[in-house]
Amino acid sequence: MIICEKCFCDTEVISVIRNKAEIGDCPLCKCKNVHIYDTDKYEDLSMMFDELISIYTPVSLLPESYPKSDTRLLKSDLINNWNIFNKKSESDVYNIITAICKEKYKYNAELFDHPVGIQELYDQDYLSKHSLLVTNSWDDFVNAIKTKNRFHTHYVDLNLLERFCSYIRKPYKAGELFYRCRISTEEGIPSNEMGAPPKKLTTDGRANARGIRCLYLGDSPETTIHETRAGAYDYVTVGTFKLKKDIIVVDLKEINQISPFIEGIDCLEYAINKEHLNKINDEMGKIMRRSDSALDYVPTxxxxxxxxxxxxNDGAAEYAGIEYKSVMHSDGYNLALFDPDLCECVDTQIYRIDMIDYRKHVI
Ligand SMILES: [Zn+2]
Incomplete structure (x- = not known):
């Protein structure tokens, strides 16, 4: 079967296909003059997919106690839980994986044709050793850190968290521009007052506790204006911030998009932690309401x-900040910089908010 680089969105798979340096037309997605891969000719992808698929067990071999409601077809699970295929239907995915894993399919067709589950998701012994959250529950962690022990909780496996962070490093070069918005008057705010507030005025935020300075920025003026949630006819000042030096941040919006094919990654460990990793990104981007208590920020x-x-190794900080999705402006993202002096405000622009598009739903 011929497949192509455009059939996938996983960077590791794309790079394997490109390395074959074969150009042609893809019969599946109809792309022309693209890097193609013949599953009858090459084995590279077979090894990668065999390993990922081996975390699944067909329903006939799952223990009695495994909830049947939590079994699904391999093709559906690969589409819904892994960001591997580029807009492919279930039948396309089925055809692709049975062609790539033809040997496995010969001996274990059940894995591809019948519902499957991940046994370790319900294996307490495995979870206690490999879950990012010691009791395997985000709510337990939130409750413990809010009400039991704030600074020395043992609910998170920090070694594992550090490893996951290393998979989502994102470098920025000096000179990169970010934006920060504040509600102002028609006269605006001078650029030297657009940065993070001084220590004594610092309040709790998703990425900083009260008293700890942190510079919250957005990827575009639109994102940062949305994040400010200015009212209609308010004036806002948007500062343009220029990064002074090269930095590396943790890109939390990618935390659930890590390729399962990265060298050295433990697919099973990653699979059982996907839910928690998702939760971290969701919590970071969660909409703040006026009624929110400072305690709600403690987990993040x-x-x-x-x-x-x-x-x-040299004792310097590895990461300069964290990046997370913007809930207020889809496709936008926010960057929280640990050291507010890493950026300088080089320009400001005053805007008046003309219209707000309120949407609602009955609850
Ligand atoms: Zn294709």
Whole structure:
């Protein structure tokens, strides 16, 4: 079967296909003049997919106690839980994986044709050793850190969290521009007052506890204006911030998009932690309401402080900040920089908010 680089969105798979340096037309997605891969000719992808698929067990071999409601077809699970295929239907995915894993299919067709499950998702012994959250529950962690022990909780496996962070490193070069918005008057705010507030005025945020300075930025003026949630006819000042030096941040919006094919990654361990990794990104981007208590920020402050504490061999901090999706502006993202002096405000622009598009639903 001929497949092509455009059939996939996983960077590791794409790079394997490109390395074959064969150009042609893809019969599956109809792309022309693209890098193609013949599953009858090459084995590279077979080894990668065999390993990923081996984390699944067909329903006939799952223990009696495994909830039947939590079994699904391999093709559906690969589409819904892994970001591997580029807009492919279930039948396309079925055809692709049975062609790539033709040997496995010969001896274990059940894995591809019948519902499957991940046995370790319900194996307490495995979970206790490999889950990012010691009791395997985000709610337990939240409750413990809010009400039992704030600074020395043992609910998170920090070694594992550090490893996951290392898979989602994102470098930025000096000179990169970010934006920050504040509600202002028609006169605007001078650029030297657009940065993070001084220590004594610092309040709790998703990435910083009260008293700890942190510079919250957005990827575009639109994102940062949305994040400010200015009202209609308010004036806002948007500052353009220029990065002073090269940095590396943890890109939390990619935390659930890590390729299962990265060298050295433990697919099973990754699979059982996907739910928790998703939760971390969701919590970081969660909409703040006026009624929110400072306590609601404690779980993400804990994760952020941990990222901040990771050091390189030379003792310097590994990461300069964390990046997370913007809930207020889809496709936009936010960057929380641990050291507000890493950026300088080089320009400001005053806007008036003309219209707000309110949407609602009955609850
Ligand atoms: Zn294709």
């Amino acid at each position: 402050q804990y994760i952020t402080d941990f990222v901040k504490s990771i050091i390189r």
